[in-house]
Amino acid sequence: MSHASTQSELATALLSWHTRYGRHDLPWQQSRTPYRVWLAEIMLQQTQVGTVIPYYLRFTSELPKLVDLAAASEDKVLVLWSGLGYYRRARQLHQTAKLCIEQHAGQLPKDPDALLDLPGIGRSTAGAILAQAWNLPYPILDGNVKRVLTRYHGIAGWPGRRKVERKLWNLAETHVPERQAATYTQAIMDLGATVCRRNHPRCCDCPLRITCYAHAQQRTSEFPEVRPPRQRPTRQATLLVLRDRQGRILLERRLQTGVWQGLWSLPQDTTIGPLRNLAQAHAGLEGCRQQNLPIIHHSFSHYHWHATPWLIDRVTPFSGVHESDQCNWWTPQQAMDLALPAPIRKFLNQLEENLNWPNT
Ligand code: SF4
Structure with missing residues (x-):
C-alpha cells in the first residue's frame, strides 16, 4: 500500500461535497474507535446500511469493546449476528478479536500487513480501518468505489478481472488525500451509495460531473462492465447405438442421479471399452457393420455435451438376455412413446437419414 503526495481533483471535489451532502449521522461515525469501524466494515460486507444499523446498535451495546467480543461465547456472537446472514463473517470477527488479545495487546493493529493477516480482513477492509480509525491515507475498493472510479476514469473491463482490479487499486491509491483520509473515504462511499448509483446515477447533483468520463460521453450505463458469462466446459461422450436386423435399438434407463435421471437413453460412456463390453453382453456381433454417426x-x-453415436448395426440379440424395465430393445417408433431426453429423441427420429452404408 502507498499513497499520493498531492491532492487529486476528485478528492478535492468530494471533500467539499461531503461537508454539505455526505452522511454524518451513521452510528459508526460516532465515538469512532478502530473496533467500531472494523465491526461496521464487516457488517456492511454484502449488507445494506439500513439493514446493518439495528444489528450494529444491538451488537455494540452488548459488546461495546473488542475485549468484550473476545470474551463472549461464540453462541452469543452468533445470536447477535443472527439475521444478518453470511455467518462466516461473525465467526471470523470473533476469532480476530481473540487473536488481537493474544497477539496485539488487545487492540486492532495499526500496521497494514498485520491487519491483513487477521481472519476476514482483506485489502479494502484494512484500508477502511486504517483510513477511518486512524485517518491514515490508505484506499478502499468496495463495490461503490469501483463504480465511481470506473465511470470517472472510463475503465473498461469487468472489475473482477485481476488486471482491471489492479488498475482500480492504483487509481484508488492516487486519490486518497494525505490528510482527511477518513472524511474522503466516507465521501466516496456516500457518493457511490447516494449519487453515483448503479441505476440512474444522479449526475446533475454530482460534484465530479465536470471531469467524469462516463458522464461526458453519456455512457454511464456502460461502466462498470458486467461479469462476462461463464465459459462452459465441453464434455465428450460416446453413445452406443446397438441395432438388430429388424431395426430395433437397445436403450437403457438412466440412473436416478445426474442428468436425465430416470429417462430412457442410448448407453453412454466416456470411452468405447465399456460400451463394447455391453454390446458383446447383449448381442452376437458376427457380420455386423460399424459406423460413427x-x-x-x-x-x-x-x-456443453458433444456425443458421438457409435452405430453397431445388424447384430443378433441374445435370446438368453432378458428384457427388463431398465434395458430393452425398441424400434424407433416404439421408442417415441418412452420418456426420452430431447436430443436422443431427435437423434432416433433422424437415424435412418444418418445411415450411409455403401451399396453392397
Ligand atoms: S458524474 Fe455521474 S457517472 Fe460520473 S461520478 Fe458523478 S454520478 Fe457517477
Missing part, C-alpha cells in the same frame, strides 16, 4: 451437440447449464 454425426456428433450430437447439446448444452446443459454447466457444460
Whole structure:
C-alpha cells in the first residue's frame, strides 16, 4: 500500500461535497474507535446500511469493546449476528478479536500487513480501518468505489478481472488525500451509495460531473462492465447405438442421479471399452457393420455435451438376455412413446437419414 503526495481533483471535489451532502449521522461515525469501524466494515460486507444499523446498535451495546467480543461465547456472537446472514463473517470477527488479545495487546493493529493477516480482513477492509480509525491515507475498493472510479476514469473491463482490479487499486491509491483520509473515504462511499448509483446515477447533483468520463460521453450505463458469462466446459461422450436386423435399438434407463435421471437413453460412456463390453453382453456381433454417426451437440447449464453415436448395426440379440424395465430393445417408433431426453429423441427420429452404408 502507498499513497499520493498531492491532492487529486476528485478528492478535492468530494471533500467539499461531503461537508454539505455526505452522511454524518451513521452510528459508526460516532465515538469512532478502530473496533467500531472494523465491526461496521464487516457488517456492511454484502449488507445494506439500513439493514446493518439495528444489528450494529444491538451488537455494540452488548459488546461495546473488542475485549468484550473476545470474551463472549461464540453462541452469543452468533445470536447477535443472527439475521444478518453470511455467518462466516461473525465467526471470523470473533476469532480476530481473540487473536488481537493474544497477539496485539488487545487492540486492532495499526500496521497494514498485520491487519491483513487477521481472519476476514482483506485489502479494502484494512484500508477502511486504517483510513477511518486512524485517518491514515490508505484506499478502499468496495463495490461503490469501483463504480465511481470506473465511470470517472472510463475503465473498461469487468472489475473482477485481476488486471482491471489492479488498475482500480492504483487509481484508488492516487486519490486518497494525505490528510482527511477518513472524511474522503466516507465521501466516496456516500457518493457511490447516494449519487453515483448503479441505476440512474444522479449526475446533475454530482460534484465530479465536470471531469467524469462516463458522464461526458453519456455512457454511464456502460461502466462498470458486467461479469462476462461463464465459459462452459465441453464434455465428450460416446453413445452406443446397438441395432438388430429388424431395426430395433437397445436403450437403457438412466440412473436416478445426474442428468436425465430416470429417462430412457442410448448407453453412454466416456470411452468405447465399456460400451463394447455391453454390446458383446447383449448381442452376437458376427457380420455386423460399424459406423460413427454425426456428433450430437447439446448444452446443459454447466457444460456443453458433444456425443458421438457409435452405430453397431445388424447384430443378433441374445435370446438368453432378458428384457427388463431398465434395458430393452425398441424400434424407433416404439421408442417415441418412452420418456426420452430431447436430443436422443431427435437423434432416433433422424437415424435412418444418418445411415450411409455403401451399396453392397
Ligand atoms: S458524474 Fe455521474 S457517472 Fe460520473 S461520478 Fe458523478 S454520478 Fe457517477
